[in-house]
Amino acid sequence: MAEAHQAVAFQFTITPEGIDLHLSYQALSQIYLSGLRSWKKRISRIKNRIIKGVYPASPSSWLFVVIAILATMYMQSDPSMGLIAKIREHLPLRFDRTSYSDRKGLIFPLLCQTNLQDWPVLAMWSVSDWWEEYVYLRSRSPIMVNSNYYGMDFLYVTPTSTQAARAGNTITALFLYRRKVNREELNPSRIPGTVIPLCAAQCERMFNTTRTPGEETDVLQHWQDSEFVAVYHRGRYFRLWVYRAGRLLSPREIQYQIQRILDDPSPPSPGEDKLGALTAGNRTPWAQMRKQFFSSGVNKRSLDCIEKAAFFVTLDDQEEGMMGENPSVNLDRYAKSLLHGKCYDRWFDKSFSVVVYKNGKNGLNAEHSWADAPIVAHLWEFTLATDAFHLGYTADGNCKGEIEHFLPPPQRLSWDIPLQVSESLAVAQALADDVDCHVFPFREFGKGRIKKMKLSPDSFVQLALQLAYYRDRGTFCLTYEASMTRLFREGRTETVRSSSNESCAFVLALEDREHCHKLLRKAAEKHQNLYRLAMTGSGIDRHLFCLYVVSKYLGVESPFLKEVLSEPWRLSTSQTPVQQMELFDLVNHPEFISLGGGFGPVADDGYGVSYIIMGEEMINFHVSCKHSCTETDSHKFGSQISQAMMDLMTLLNPDFKEATKANPDKQS
Numbered sequence: 001m002a003e004a005h006q007a008v009a010f011q012f013t014i015t016p017e018g019i020d021l022h023l024s025y026q027a028l029s030q031i032y033l034s035g036l037r038s039w040k041k042r043i044s045r046i047k048n049r050i051i052k053g054v055y056p057a058s059p060s061s062w063l064f065v066v067i068a069i070l071a072t073m074y075m076q077s078d079p080s081m082g083l084i085a086k087i088r089e090h091l092p093l094r095f096d097r098t099s100y101s102d103r104k105g106l107i108f109p110l111l112c113q114t115n116l117q118d119w120p121v122l123a124m125w126s127v128s129d130w131w132e133e134y135v136y137l138r139s140r141s142p143i144m145v146n147s148n149y150y151g152m153d154f155l156y157v158t159p160t161s162t163q164a165a166r167a168g169n170t171i172t173a174l175f176l177y178r179r180k181v182n183r184e185e186l187n188p189s190r191i192p193g194t195v196i197p198l199c200a201a202q203c204e205r206m207f208n209t210t211r212t213p214g215e216e217t218d219v220l221q222h223w224q225d226s227e228f229v230a231v232y233h234r235g236r237y238f239r240l241w242v243y244r245a246g247r248l249l250s251p252r253e254i255q256y257q258i259q260r261i262l263d264d265p266s267p268p269s270p271g272e273d274k275l276g277a278l279t280a281g282n283r284t285p286w287a288q289m290r291k292q293f294f295s296s297g298v299n300k301r302s303l304d305c306i307e308k309a310a311f312f313v314t315l316d317d318q319e320e321g322m323m324g325e326n327p328s329v330n331l332d333r334y335a336k337s338l339l340h341g342k343c344y345d346r347w348f349d350k351s352f353s354v355v356v357y358k359n360g361k362n363g364l365n366a367e368h369s370w371a372d373a374p375i376v377a378h379l380w381e382f383t384l385a386t387d388a389f390h391l392g393y394t395a396d397g398n399c400k401g402e403i404e405h406f407l408p409p410p411q412r413l414s415w416d417i418p419l420q421v422s423e424s425l426a427v428a429q430a431l432a433d434d435v436d437c438h439v440f441p442f443r444e445f446g447k448g449r450i451k452k453m454k455l456s457p458d459s460f461v462q463l464a465l466q467l468a469y470y471r472d473r474g475t476f477c478l479t480y481e482a483s484m485t486r487l488f489r490e491g492r493t494e495t496v497r498s499s500s501n502e503s504c505a506f507v508l509a510l511e512d513r514e515h516c517h518k519l520l521r522k523a524a525e526k527h528q529n530l531y532r533l534a535m536t537g538s539g540i541d542r543h544l545f546c547l548y549v550v551s552k553y554l555g556v557e558s559p560f561l562k563e564v565l566s567e568p569w570r571l572s573t574s575q576t577p578v579q580q581m582e583l584f585d586l587v588n589h590p591e592f593i594s595l596g597g598g599f600g601p602v603a604d605d606g607y608g609v610s611y612i613i614m615g616e617e618m619i620n621f622h623v624s625c626k627h628s629c630t631e632t633d634s635h636k637f638g639s640q641i642s643q644a645m646m647d648l649m650t651l652l653n654p655d656f657k658e659a660t661k662a663n664p665d666k667q668s
Contacts, residue, residue, distance in 0.1 A: 128490040130545070130546065131492055132369055132492075133217065134545075134549060135545075136368060137217050137218040137219070137369055138217045138218075140282060141283070142280055142282060142283075142427060142431055143211070143280075143348055143349075144279070144280040144339075144340050144343065144346075144428055144431065145339060145340055145431050146431075146600060147369070148348055148366060148599075149365075149373060149598065149599040149600075150339050150364065150365050150366070150598060151364045151376060151380045151596070152334065152439075152596065153321065153361050153362050153363055153384070153594075153595065154593065154594060154595070155322060155594070155595045155620070156592075156593060157591050158359065158360045158361050159387060159388045159392075160360050160398075161360040162360060162397045163262065163315065163356055163357065163358050163359070163360055164258040164259040165251075166361075166362055166387075167258045167313065167315065167354075168254040168255030168258060169255075169386075169387040169393070169399055170354060170356060170362055170383060170387055171229060171313065172248070172251040172386075172391060173383040173384075173386035173387050173391065174310075174354070174379070175242060175248055175310070176248075176386060177379055177382050177383065177386075178206070178310065181203050181207075186200075186203075189374075189378060189486070192577065192579070198484070198486035199486040199487070199488065199489055199490060201489070201490045202375045202486075202492075203375060205222045205351065205370045205371065206351060206352075206370075206371065206376075207226065207310045207311060208224065208225065208308065208309075209222045209223075209350070209370055210306075210307040210308075210349050210350055210351065211349045211350075211351075212290070212349065213283045213284075213286040213349070214287050215284050215288065218283060220369060221307065223308050226308055226309055227241060227242060227243040227310075228240055228242060228243075228305070228309055228310065229309050229310050229311055229312070229313050230306040230312050230313065230347065230350075230413075231261055231312075231315065231410065232276070232312070232313070232345055232347070233261050233262065233264075233314075234268070234273075234317065235273025236261075236264070236267075236268050236272065236273075236412060236413075237272065237275075237305075237306065237413040237415075238261050238411060238413065239305045239411040239413060240254075240257055240258070240261070240313075240410045240411075241410075242310075244407065249407075250403070251399035252399040255398065255399040257407060260409050261315065264412075266412065269415050271415065271417030271418075272415050272417065273344070274425055275344070275415070275417065275421060276343075276345060276346060276347050277344035277421045277424045278421055278424050279346075279348040279349045280340070280344065280346075280427075281421075281425065281427040281428050282427055285424060289419055292419075293417070293419050297416065299416055299417070302413040302414055302415055305411075305413055306350075307349070309350070311352055311354060312347040312350040312352075313355075313356065314345055314346055314355045314356070315356055316337070316355055316356065316357045316358065317358055318358060319357055319358050319361070320333065320357045320359070320361050320363075321334055321357075321361040322334070323359075328440065331439045331440070331595075332437050334361070334439070335437040335598060335622060335624075336435060336437050337355070337363075338355060338364070338365055338597075339435065339600060339624075340431070340432040343429050343432050344425060344428075348365065349367065351366070351367055351371075352364050352365065352367065352376060352379075353366075364376070364380060372482070372484065372493055373482075373597065374484060374577055377577065377578075377579065377596075377597070378579050378580065381579060381580045381583060381594070382580065382583065384594060385583035385584060388592060389583070433627075434626045435600055435601075435626065435627075436624065436625050436627050436633070437598070437622070437624050437634060438624075439595065439598065439622050440621055440623075441593075441595075441618055441620045441621075442618065442619045442620070442621060442641075442645060444642075444645070444646060444649075445617065446613060446614070446617040446618050447613050447619075448616030449649065449653075450649075453649075453653065455652070456527070458527075458575055458613075459525075460524065460645075461575070461613075461645075462481060462498045462503075462527055462573065463503055463507075463520065463523055464641060464644040464645045464648055465479070465498070465571065465573060465609060465641065465644070466479070466503045466504075466507055467507050467510065467644040467647070467648070468640035468641045469570075469571050469637075470507045471643075471644070476504050477499065477569075477570035478499060478567050478568065478569055479498040479499040479569070479570075479571040480495055480498075480569040480571070480572045480573065480602070481496040481497075481498045481531075481573045481575075482494075482495070482574045483496045483531055483539070484535065485534070485539075485542075487535065487537070488537060494534040494535070494537075494539035494541060494542050495540075495541035496527070496530050496531050496534045497540075497541075498573065500526050500527065500530065501526075502519070502522050502526040503526070505519055505522075505523070506519040506520050506522070506523040510651070516651055517652070520651060544561060544564060544565060547561060548562075548565055568602075568603040568605075569602050569606065570603045570606030571606060571607055572599075572602040572606065572607070572608050572609070573609045573611075574599070574610050575612070575613065576610060576611070576612040577613075578612065578613065578614065581615075590615075593614050593615070593618060594620075595612070595620050596610065596612030596614075596620050597610060598610040598623075599622075599624065600624050601632075604626055604628070605631060605632060607625050607634070607637055608622075608623070608624040609621065609623055609624075609641075621641060623641070625637070
């Protein structure tokens, strides 16, 4: 088949005369077009760097500046009449990161990245590299549930119920985002409400990236350009080219190709349907099997297609979302489906895998080592908004655009699998069955009412979590809240230890009804300060982590470090920030609210809690724990969170409880 020749650059066989190359016209054409796009990308980046380098001026103003400088030098005069000298006295010695903004929506790697400071932990080494290596890549346990996390679709709406159409727009939007990343045309991420830029280094490995297993440590592999995606449907793997003759296929063409996969009646080859379970089980067995069975021949070629794909797509036969007679239960099932699926119908090693369900709902599962959740959330916000508001659908729910009917069909990947994946599948299935998930939108109030009380919304939620945990377990616990450190070059995260002396004092006082109001504000201020310290490089946990790594290198045993780093985080929390609110018109279209995403529990006897503050009037929560622990229950803890939120607001505003009774429709 013609598309088979596009799978590899060239083929060769060994003859008595030496190596005989069988070059393919289609393959050479792909090489040429790929090289052409690569140079276009380079030229685009050079142009951006020129524009950014003279910001806020423009290249057309250079001539005027040069003439003015030459005239000034010739006349030996000071055109500013002493003003320049006066300003120079008060200029800082280094650039101020807050003074730069974007020009025409360009991401500012040259200006911002080079101006970002190094993470002030151990500046002689790369803390981010250590974090990636020792926290993620050296872990030998399954990354499914334990490390990977998920993102959900809109809560109330599904833009189309046609599975192939939703996949067409979603894939198109993701490639449009990749194009913006490659051309450096994205708006730079900033601290909300400011122009302070954040490090964008994690975006570099967003696409064309796979975590490959090793016996002792995994490796992140990144390829520069991939023109195809890997697709899984009913136990079969396909390679779907999304570029043709250098052109990105239209959404309608991608829908057409996806429909061909859905209509393909061919059965899976022996062992193919559950092959993905290898990525869901323990890492060392997967590394050994990969080396033994996927190092050559047809298995290597097919595995390369998956690992080198821009990303992975699963066409799921199930229907998911908040629907039916019991929407709450279905929402929880939706979360579990995105977190682990059937344990074999996702490729958990890919940087991210998109899932498109039979009823048009979608979502994604992301591998954690290459980037943190805000990076993936930025991508997913763009994807949802582009899908719904820019690409859109026809009246009958199909993608827009024309179809070139001579497109070659998607390529079935071939396998010769003599191995059994039952061991990996058993490990993964046991882990998946043990996960207890509960997702619920909290509608009683949002950040608008909290800010009117002059409190930080994040501090408010964190104190509610402390109160909920104390009521649930009758004690306090070590609490992890992730704070980004992307103010610094290649920064990842730092820990906010949300369970503080002040928060404990408030919770105990609230239960005894003594001095609650004052202690609440004191605890909130303490949390805000802890978050600020973590974000600006003055947290403690990454310092302790680096000291532990150095002690291991030096062969020095530290009982203190060993003990402090082995303490369990029984309450692990994270806020998913909304970074591109301008993409969503929640005033005119309040139904287009994202559910955010979540993750599995960190401790066997603890909770994982993710929350997203949507607009002014809603906060969505994702709670996870394990069925095997008799002391945890995601639904019960979710109820405790809701009640704690209500109690804190009532404490701040006693009239709120009566107002809520008067408006029962807002109850969740």
